[in-house]
Amino acid sequence: MATTELASWYSAHGRHDLPWRETRERWFVLVSEVMLHQTQVPRVLAAWPDFIGRFPTPEAMADAGPGAVIEAWGRLGYPRRARRLWESAVRIAALGWPDDLTELPGVGRYTAQAVLSQADGQDAPAVEVNVRRVVERVTGRRLADREAEAAMVEIGAPLIGRDRLLALMDVGAGPCRPREPRCQECPFTSRCATRGPLELETKSRQAPFEGSFRQRRGEVLARLRAGPTPIALLDARALRSLVTDGLAAIDDTTARLP
DNA sequence: AAACCGGGGGC
DNA sequence: GCCCCAGGTTT
Numbered sequence: 109m110a111t112t113e114l115a116s117w118y119s120a121h122g123r124h125d126l127p128w129r130e131t132r133e134r135w136f137v138l139v140s141e142v143m144l145h146q147t148q149v150p151r152v153l154a155a156w157p158d159f160i161g162r163f164p165t166p167e168a169m170a171d172a173g174p175g176a177v178i179e180a181w182g183r184l185g186y187p188r189r190a191r192r193l194w195e196s197a198v199r200i201a202a203l204g205w206p207d208d209l210t211e212l213p214g215v216g217r218y219t220a221q222a223v224l225s226q227a228d229g230q231d232a233p234a235v236e237v238n239v240r241r242v243v244e245r246v247t248g249r250r251l252a253d254r255e256a257e258a259a260m261v262e263i264g265a266p267l268i269g270r271d272r273l274l275a276l277m278d279v280g281a282g283p284c285r286p287r288e289p290r291c292q293e294c295p296f297t298s299r300c301a302t303r304g305p306l307e308l309e310t311k312s313r314q315a316p317f318e319g320s321f322r323q324r325r326g327e328v329l330a331r332l333r334a335g336p337t338p339i340a341l342l343d344a345r346a347l348r349s350l351v352t353d354g355l356a357a358i359d360d361t362t363a364r365l366p
Numbered sequence: 367a368a369a370c371c372g373g374g375g376g377c
Numbered sequence: 378g379c380c381c382c383a384g385g386t387t388t
Contacts, residue, residue, distance in 0.1 A: 144384090145383075145384045146371085146373095146385095147374090147383085148374075148375070148381085148382050148383090149382090149383075151374070151375085151382090183373065184372095184374095185371080186372060186384090186385095187371085189384090189385090214385065215385080216385050217385095218385085219384075219385085234383090236383045237381090237382075237383070274383095286380080286381065287380080314369090314380090314381095317372070317373085322370080322373095323372075325371080326372050
């Protein structure tokens with residue numbers, strides 16, 4: 109089996125222009141990984157340099173406070189990520205990095221493995237949506253989490269660790285894209301079980317945004333980013349939800365970032 | 367297992 | 378209009 113096809117494909121077609129791929133510092137990798145959760149690469153590319161420039165270390169972010177981080181997060185979406193990132197920074201600044209990175213808020217199995225493989229040179233398989241799509245199409249069936257990790261190791265060989273993750277990720281974002289894959293350009297085409305999407309491949313669907321509670325939450329947060337606001341002007345339930353998430357603070361009759 | 371988060375880009 | 382995005386947490 110020509111297993112070196114992935115390596116040569118990655119060398120020629122991988123994304124070698126992403127700034128967070130140039131570092132092996134845990135903090136830089138963690139910030140980029142969190143920012144990339146459910147957020148497309150072009151949007152992170154536009155926001156990451158300024159953000160990491162402002163918070164170049166966990167200490168810098170911890171000292172800045174949650175409101176400054178939420179404000180700097182801007183309109184990237186899922187602002188709970190910003191709050192949890194600040195909480196992680198506080199913990200790292202005070203106690204150092206935990207042995208188990210999933211102890212950090214907002215860090216699950218994928219992110220922990222992604223940081224270890226990219227920053228620490230460990231051979232930890234990290235499966236996100238792109239990798240999962242590739243290995244499920246190549247093997248021809250849906251895979252449980254640990255199965256997908258094992259498949260990632262087999263299919264990615266002889267690449268390991270960081271290169272394996274980035275190469276498979278780029279295959280998933282390129283030729284093995286969700287819709288209308290370009291199998292002729294894929295390094296796995298000769299050994300792929302499906303050469304196309306699996307049946308019922310995408311399973312998650314989100315509720316309509318217009319008129320939703322999410323929309324109201326977003327509007328309240330946008331207002332608070334502009335400055336302290338009288339509570340009476342804000343959607344009460346949305347504001348309460350933001351306070352619960354640590355994204356807003358209330359004193360007397362005014363709401364503001366925490 | 368499914369819902370939730372919340373903003374945008376591609377087609 | 379629908380689908381998707383380098384997920385994690387909560388129910």
